[in-house]
Amino acid sequence: MNNQINAWDSLPVSWRAVVRERLVEGERLVSWFEPDLDAGLRYAAGLLLLTDRRLIAWNNAGTPSDWSLPLPDHELSADERGGAGAVELLSRDRRVGVWRYTAGRAAAAHRLVRLFDRVNVGHIKSDDAGTVCPSCGELITSDDGLCPNCSPASTVPPVSSLIRLLVFARPVHRFMALGFVLTLAATGTGLIAPYLTQPMLDKILIPFAEGKRNDVGPFWWYLSGMAGVTVLSWLLDWARTYTIAWVSERISRDLRMRTFAHLQKLSLEFFGGKRTGDLIARISNNTERLCNFLAINVSGFATDVLLIVLTASIMLSTDFSLAVVALLPFPIIFGLVHLVRARLRRGFAQAEIAWAAMTSVLADAIPGIRVVKAFAQESREVERFRHSNDRVMEVNDRMNLVWSFFGPLMVFFTECGLLVVWAFGAQRIFQKDITVGVLTMFLFYITKVYTRFESLILMIAATQRAAAAAQRLFEILDRVPSVPEPTRPLRPERWQGRIELEGVRFKYGSREVLHGLNLAIQPGKMIGLVGPSGAGKSTLINLICRFYDVAEGAIRIDGVDVRSFSVEDYRKHIGIVLQDPFLFYGTIAENIAYGRPEATRQEIVAAARAAHAHEFILRLPDGYDSLVGERGQSLSGGERQRISIARALLINPLILILDEATSSVDTETEREIQAALETLIQGRTTIAIAHRLSTLRRANRLVVLESGEIKEIGRHDELLQRDGVYARLHRAQVELVQGIGI
Numbered sequence: 001m002n003n004q005i006n007a008w009d010s011l012p013v014s015w016r017a018v019v020r021e022r023l024v025e026g027e028r029l030v031s032w033f034e035p036d037l038d039a040g041l042r043y044a045a046g047l048l049l050l051t052d053r054r055l056i057a058w059n060n061a062g063t064p065s066d067w068s069l070p071l072p073d074h075e076l077s078a079d080e081r082g083g084a085g086a087v088e089l090l091s092r093d094r095r096v097g098v099w100r101y102t103a104g105r106a107a108a109a110h111r112l113v114r115l116f117d118r119v120n121v122g123h124i125k126s127d128d129a130g131t132v133c134p135s136c137g138e139l140i141t142s143d144d145g146l147c148p149n150c151s152p153a154s155t156v157p158p159v160s161s162l163i164r165l166l167v168f169a170r171p172v173h174r175f176m177a178l179g180f181v182l183t184l185a186a187t188g189t190g191l192i193a194p195y196l197t198q199p200m201l202d203k204i205l206i207p208f209a210e211g212k213r214n215d216v217g218p219f220w221w222y223l224s225g226m227a228g229v230t231v232l233s234w235l236l237d238w239a240r241t242y243t244i245a246w247v248s249e250r251i252s253r254d255l256r257m258r259t260f261a262h263l264q265k266l267s268l269e270f271f272g273g274k275r276t277g278d279l280i281a282r283i284s285n286n287t288e289r290l291c292n293f294l295a296i297n298v299s300g301f302a303t304d305v306l307l308i309v310l311t312a313s314i315m316l317s318t319d320f321s322l323a324v325v326a327l328l329p330f331p332i333i334f335g336l337v338h339l340v341r342a343r344l345r346r347g348f349a350q351a352e353i354a355w356a357a358m359t360s361v362l363a364d365a366i367p368g369i370r371v372v373k374a375f376a377q378e379s380r381e382v383e384r385f386r387h388s389n390d391r392v393m394e395v396n397d398r399m400n401l402v403w404s405f406f407g408p409l410m411v412f413f414t415e416c417g418l419l420v421v422w423a424f425g426a427q428r429i430f431q432k433d434i435t436v437g438v439l440t441m442f443l444f445y446i447t448k449v450y451t452r453f454e455s456l457i458l459m460i461a462a463t464q465r466a467a468a469a470a471q472r473l474f475e476i477l478d479r480v481p482s483v484p485e486p487t488r489p490l491r492p493e494r495w496q497g498r499i500e501l502e503g504v505r506f507k508y509g510s511r512e513v514l515h516g517l518n519l520a521i522q523p524g525k526m527i528g529l530v531g532p533s534g535a536g537k538s539t540l541i542n543l544i545c546r547f548y549d550v551a552e553g554a555i556r557i558d559g560v561d562v563r564s565f566s567v568e569d570y571r572k573h574i575g576i577v578l579q580d581p582f583l584f585y586g587t588i589a590e591n592i593a594y595g596r597p598e599a600t601r602q603e604i605v606a607a608a609r610a611a612h613a614h615e616f617i618l619r620l621p622d623g624y625d626s627l628v629g630e631r632g633q634s635l636s637g638g639e640r641q642r643i644s645i646a647r648a649l650l651i652n653p654l655i656l657i658l659d660e661a662t663s664s665v666d667t668e669t670e671r672e673i674q675a676a677l678e679t680l681i682q683g684r685t686t687i688a689i690a691h692r693l694s695t696l697r698r699a700n701r702l703v704v705l706e707s708g709e710i711k712e713i714g715r716h717d718e719l720l721q722r723d724g725v726y727a728r729l730h731r732a733q734v735e736l737v738q739g740i741g742i
Contacts, residue, residue: 015047015058022064028052030119033087033112035099041084048087048099050116055089057097065097069120076116078109080511085109162467164474165290168251168258179243180302186236187306191314192229194444196222202437240303248294256287259476267482268547278356280363282476285355286469293466301459311445318441319434325424326446329417336409347399351468354395358388421446483549489566495573496558497523497654497685499544503553506539513539514708516553526686528696530726531705537689538579540705541659544687545574575653579660579689581644583635588617589624591643595651603650611646613639656681658688702726 011019011032023029031050038044038059049056055076056066067074067089074096078087087109089097101109169176200222260283271279315323365372365381372381425439499521506514514536521527529537542548543555546562554561562570575595583591592607593599604624608614616639620626628634635643648656690696702719704712704726711725719726 018058018064019047019049019056022049022056022066023051024053027054031112031115033099033101033108034105035087035101035109036105037084037100037102039098039100041100046099048112050112050119052119055116057099067096071120074120076113076120078106078113080106087113162463162470165251165255165294165470168254169247171254172247172250175243175247179240179247182236182240182243183302184306186233186240187303188310189229189233189236191307191310191445191448193226193233194441194448195314196226197444198435198437198441200437201440202435244294244298248291248298251294252287252291255290255473256283259283259287259473262477262479265481265485266479268542270479270482278360279476281356281359282472285359286473289469290466290473293462293469304459308449311449315442315445319428319438322421322425322428322434322438322442326417326421326442326449328420329413333413347395347402351392351395351399351465354388354391356472358385358392361385361388418443418446483546483567485567486564489569490560490564491566491569492558492560495654498556498558499655499685499687500556500559501540501553502556504540504543504550504555505552506543506548507551512551512708514543517708517710519703519710519713521685521687522700523685524683525700526681526688526698528699528702529687529689529705530696530702530729531711532729535705536708537705538659541576541657541687541689544655545576545657546570572651573654574657575648575651575655576657577641577645577648577659581637581640583628583640583643585628587622587625587627588620588643591628592624592646592650594647599650604646607646607650608643610649611642613642613646616642654684656684656686658686658690660689704729 011029012034015032019029029049029051033048035046035048036043038046044059047058049058052069054066054068055071056064058064073092075090076087077090079085085101085106087099087101088095200219204219204222263279263283312323312327315326361381361384365385372378421442425434425442428434429436429439499519501517501519504514504517505512517540529540531537539548543550544562546567549563554563556562557565557570584594589601589604592604596603601624605614608617608624617624617626688696688699696702696716700715701713702716703710704719704724706725712719712722714722720730
């Protein structure tokens with residue numbers, strides 16, 4: 001049973017009864033897609049279903065149509081234009097069917113098209129159908145049960161990822177060498193005590209028991225020697241354990257640091273395609289797992305290998321034939337290890353994915369608890385967590401099934417090995433080839449070897465689990481930022497703030513959202529970006545801030561392409577107030593000074609006054625030292641917005657960007673902020689986005705965007721006289737205000 005979910009389980013509940021009636025016995029669901037537009041591009045429910053036998057479609061009236069597979073000379077395609085797309089079933093001479101959808105469902109549409117092509121040519125068998133990834137919905141057909149989208153590196157043996165950890169071991173390589181020396185010393189010392197049992201038995205105890213010797217004084221010397229090497233072995237083992245643990249903690253620390261630092265360099269595009277809980281699990285759980293692996297398993301592995309090699313050498317040099325018999329189970333055990341290794345690797349990789357999915361549910365539900373409670377969806381979130389939690393249990397159950405059989409089997413073979421040693425050794429004693437002391441020494445050694453070998457077997461599971469964890473971390477570290485740093489960044493001594501856009505184009509995936517924009521903004525001037533939702537205003541702001549890079553064209557500051565500057569140096573000259581204000585857990589003062597941690601209290605207060613936040617801050621119990629909850633939940637929306645404005649103003653940016661900066665404040669507060677901004681924008685290039693057009697009347701120019709193009713540029717009064725896009729937006733807002741007044 002695969003750990004991924006069945007396509008039927010992901011099918012919307014509202015369609016299940018209809019689909020169940022339509023499917024015939026033995027027919028299996030491969031994929032499904034919900035088109036949500038009708039022929040007039042109005043919202044309408046529909047379903048396009050792909051099974052291992054048919055393509056079935058339901059329109060908004062609930063009337064089904066179906067086509068039996070394979071369909072020779074037919075093609076299924078998906079394409080988007082603007083904000084809508086269409087899936088088309090085409091024959092040689094006509095269009096057989098068309099299903100339209102909004103852009104948000106494009107990924108599901110293309111997935112169904114890909115799977116249709118595979119089913120139609122017979123590349124998906126009936127037994128393969130129906131297993132899909134719970135994260136992206138991709139069909140799972142590989143033997144390892146991993147999604148090709150979510151785990152693109154799963155085809156690479158993950159154990160190789162552990163070798164890459166050596167890079168992080170370079171700063172502590174001397175301590176690693178010390179750990180190896182201590183391991184060798186502790187292991188070698190631990191083998192001395194069993195070696196002393198042979199002369200103690202053969203020369204003292206057995207002769208004394210037979211009445212051939214009365215002097216037992218040497219016995220106490222042998223016993224003292226055994227006690228001494230035991231204490232010495234313990235001290236060396238303690239030093240070894242601490243040294244290896246010290247090294248592993250620093251490797252894990254550096255790995256966490258490198259991964260988190262690399263995350264900060266990645267563009268917003270990367271974070272848009274990842275779940276927060278998955279990233280948190282990689283940095284926290286995976287690094288902790290690697291730390292335990294390095295501190296416990298690697299150290300134990302080195303000790304086990306050394307002990308087996310040294311013990312085997314002693315036994316072979318003492319009695320070759322008895323040593324060969326004692327080591328006989330080893331090839332059988334190694335063969336079983338090889339058989340189970342691949343299954344363990346797949347299982348642990350699947351467990352990592354399932355665990356990250358469960359963590360993602362927590363990362364969604366806990367920060368969004370107010371929304372959950374506001375819409376009374378507690379039961380739904382519990383059900384989501386139960387589903388992901390059950391997947392973790394299912395994966396672990398499969399792993400436990402393999403391991404619960406394999407582990408005892410190894411114990412069985414080792415026990416059989418001991419019986420063989422007893423039988424063969426006794427026969428050698430009967431033939432007077434060896435003494436009782438030699439057999440006893442062999443039993444001591446072989447017991448140590450078998451005990452260590454069982455520990456070595458456990459290392460297999462730990463290695464596969466650690467390798468899967470390392471692989472998920474290196475998937476982040478191997479990701480190249482889409483907003484790269486220049487090889488030789490320019491660092492101009494003085495910035496003026498002239499912004500130029502030349503033929504700027506930008507795409508989200510295959511959809512182009514900005515179409516060749518040309519615009520010049522003079523230093524110290526304020527422009528307002530206006531336009532309907534989806535016009536490209538926020539995208540343009542993101543490009544100016546270099547959250548993304550342009551697909552074509554260039555954005556220049558003072559005549560220099562922004563891609564020539566260091567990203568960090570460039571953004572230090574930009575102050576931005578986002579539409580959705582985000583505050584970190586901490587004090588009010590710490591949040592205001594986030595961009596300048598070294599700012600004095602006087603500078604923080606001055607920025608708060610300028611943002612008209614000083615008065616409400618003083619009304620808080622601890623003033624500027626008052627703690628705000630996570631994401632600022634203890635403050636109102638307007639208060640959070642004013643804190644974020646103060647945060648942007650404190651860095652005294654050359655370029656000020658206001659993305660709906662006053663959207664969360666009331667009319668009176670908006671007037672206060674606008675009055676403050678009149679002074680603050682002097683000598684500073686300012687770009688403001690606002691849906692309330694009245695807030696942009698003081699802008700030097702208004703730039704009107706529509707459908708990713710600049711339609712109009714001018715002042716408020718000029719644009720009203722033109723009776724174009726801006727005038728239409730203005731009339732709509734006036735009518736809305738008058739309607740509310742009525």
